[in-house]
Amino acid sequence: MKIDKIILGFALIVSSLTFAQNEKKEILFTINDKPYYTDEFSRVYNKNIDLVKDESQKDLNQYLELFLGYKLKINKANQLGLQNNPKYINELKSYRTQLSKNYTSDVKVTKALIEEGYNRSQKEIRASHILIMVDENAAPEDTLKAYNRALDIRKKAMSGQKFEDLAVQFSEDPSAKENKGDLGYFSAFRMVYAFESAAFKAKKGETTMPTRTRFGYHLINIVDTRDNRGEITVSHIMILKPTSADKTEVDKAKTTIQDVYSKIKQGENFESLANQFSQDKNSSQKGGLLPRFASGQLSSEEFENTAFGLTTPNTYSEPFESQFGWHIVKLIEKHPIKKLEEMERELDAKIRKYDRSRLLTNSLTAKIRTKYAAKRDEKLYEKIKSLVTDKFYTVTWKQPEDIKEFEGNLMTIEDYGVKATLFLSELESQQKSKIKIKPIGKVVDYIYKNFEDAQLNNFYNDNLEKEFPDFANVIEEYRDGLLLFDLMEKEIWEKAKLDTLGLKNYYNTNINKYQWKKRAEVLIASSTKEDIVSKARKLLKKNKEVDFIKESLNTKDVVNVMIKKEMLEEGAENFPKNVVMKPGVSETYKEADFYFVNSVIKLIPASAKTLEETKGRVINDYQQYLEDNWVGDLKKEFKVTVNQEVFERLKTTMKK
Template identity: 55%
Template structure:
């Protein structure tokens, strides 16, 4: 998002949703050429900006109308110059609209519920085992039933008392189950696919879950434990790898070496130095052994993880521990408690957008849109269109029919939108490469027809946000005009004021009285709270000491006794003591409040005009205002303006009441 248009804060400062607006009678307040501008927008903008305007004259409705007219004149000029057709303008406006529309294109109620649920689940960590029977999401009904029957059978055996780990080892189609007996260790929210996570958080400890379907297949879970979230931890480690050949003698040597390193640490040697010297984890040794922070279930070694979380600031170093990778010594760097809801809200929402929960939000929104815009389908056209789609879609080799005439009739309609069979066939041609291998073909077509309708409903709703939400339309109108106005001012006023050196110089010379120096003083000012230091500084300056000498003689590495500033200061500058007599030469030590001032006036510069280079920024700003004022007068001549005074009188009365 760009913030360029926000320079015109009088009109563009606005809350995202805005405040509740009273229904205003819409009448033409004024016209610029033949374009009408209405009372409702004028009243809304005036009321919205009333508290933002500090200049009381701008709260006067007559003054405000003049400002508002000027604003709209500039926008009219920008459109006359076709600035609204420029690619950069269109792209920037579309980018902003896309960002603004996001909050309208999802079901915020469902999203907020999922954020709250996610945070509550993150407070706990679950330890569970599972058994998986693989089956594709789009598998044939017979294959789905077969997988379901298997998992139900295993569930019954586990509930009847058979050892869950043994069943997992024998029957689970998760390859890791052969080694870990299905044990997943501890995990929290967003670590597993959403249906699996939901089963884990809703099944009581010590029980077997009902079969749960995920995109991998059917699972049953055995819930072993629930504990509070341990947060995250930052640690460093020194690691020695096990012998590649699993040589007992070599492993014994490695164990002795890790014990020797541990003794060095106990003797006070640097952990970071020893990690750099001996650790065989090349990715962390260069950083003194430091690892990225992690939470429960994020490492492949539960032993290492539990050791890391057991360390405390009082006892930050572990004894050597053995994992499947080798030997480690772990040092605690920092523990990170779980963040608050407000701190995690954005992160949780981002995670939701990337996992299965996003489907729930999309499905909820699609359901709302189907209710809002009932879809009417012409069965005859639909059946004819279906027949044009062949099995070639499975190999992404299907082509559109050569003659599309039979498919140009209306396939579906909703609200004011009509879509043809040709529209659907074009969708199929585009999306066949991204499809799931759903069979039979009739099911594949139905699946894509539903997707086609959902996409079209969402596009239609997005395109009509301005009609659906007055506050969205108002914000877009203001941003659209503000962006145009910025581009116009950039080309017509600001660049001209910077590059028109002749005009700038002439303006400066004609307004020289506005660019005057007061009396100025080239001074050295020393300040201290210590009178003795002040007297020493005064004595040193009498001997022509420099600022560097003062600091060298009176300050130490531990104590700053005096501060020194040098420069040219204008009369009234806050850096100058208020009661000092500023004449050339070294002034007597002066005390104001708690501070002693020692002032050496090198030169007195009398009041007089500023050179253009000394005040160029201010002159450019004044010149821009001058150009804009004259330009606005020209615009009032260029366009025909008609103000409906009777309507304006009624508006003033309405606002005052």
């Protein structure tokens, strides 16, 4: 299938998002009384015209035929039910979900978060923290109690007590007993967003006010700030610390790492030594290579600092000790922070993936609430509230078995109704969240608020095609493109491959299209040395075999001449200009840095190609033949009416 013939199949997928929305819309043609309009035709033509290589298809009359044929195929695909194929449905749904992201987030908020994340990624902060745990959905009194406790601890820190001592004494982070609250260095996207924001807004030496995250309240003490060191790739050799504190075993381990270090200094291969001696089984088989990492990603600060301290690739450290054992590190590559434009996609993906996405969702929801009015049936809502008891807190509450009276709409958004039964199911499901808000009526209000937000967002998403004509165009064109592909595969491409009799008949009928021109079987000898080619020429004139020539002119260590045999067709693109179509040996000649000589061994007269020799081209032509005839059959199968008067007006407008 020639690409210019199916240009409407997939070039249509990419829609012009800047077409004139106020263009006058008239019916250009109908297929079985279904109308197709002038605005779509002109938009698609203008979008795809630069992609079309066949000048005839730029003619509006010709393009109308192409466009009409395209729409006939889509009608046929729908008639065959290809739109119900689960694979097609899933692929279209996946594409729509991906495309909708451009319409379901606040562009300004997204841009601000990208810039904020990038600016923060330029720095690394070392911080310690104290955590007072409180459930994300805790009752207000419990939340206040945790906040006041964190505030009291902060007062102790502000009065001069050491933060690390307070962390050991009060922090409910299980690791605080060992690390005294020290989190090491981190940059953007390494901590939950609220924690990160508080840390980056604070100054060195400052202890923040209690900061709420889903884990509870944090006091954050800023120990140090520095420029981001980027990421690094290293290899290492590690000798593990003995499980016992036996001095003999410890000395043996130290001796081993020193011996390996001596071998490296003597010039032995680092990777081979890592493979033999490193006791890090995850990396030893890879020559000690570790995945690239940034500050704070490893459990050993000593290891990170030593690695980042290396400046030149392929240099290595002296042996050093970490809490895990003894290491020698070799620098492979340093990866500095990229420019903003290089990181935009990566940052956008992180924003949508992590808890920053709530900001995007909240921003969009606020806009949707101003656009659509969600009206609630208050009587029905109060009836539901009266059903929910304190069993909710113990995850034992169940919605009523008889739900007939709840089958009405609890909420309406524009002309769309949301059933009360859906909210009842949401209430039952939300018990697992163990929301601790009291009394129970406030729990229902809390869940309903989130439920309403979700329904508004769903409604907005489901109606993107109505709200944004450009979105609707892209989705429709992608949908049609997928259908066309499935249809062509089913009706044309596979049929052309499998219909061996039809293919053979087409080949026989059109055999004049598949002809060899005059051909020659040629030996081509080449070398960078003119005297070698001259010697090869003499041997060729004596009709010596190729192997004999190679053995005569090449040595065990040096290949002086290369000889290849080719079948060359007269007039072909790869036909050498110095080959003459008659038997014999040419003069030596030079092209670029090489000398050549040709020997025409045999001439083959012009003849028809066999089907096997040209099968790929025959299949392609046969597919096109089937398609061209198929479109004619479709015109007979479907009722097609073209409004010529409208088309003439459209042509006049488009030619201006």
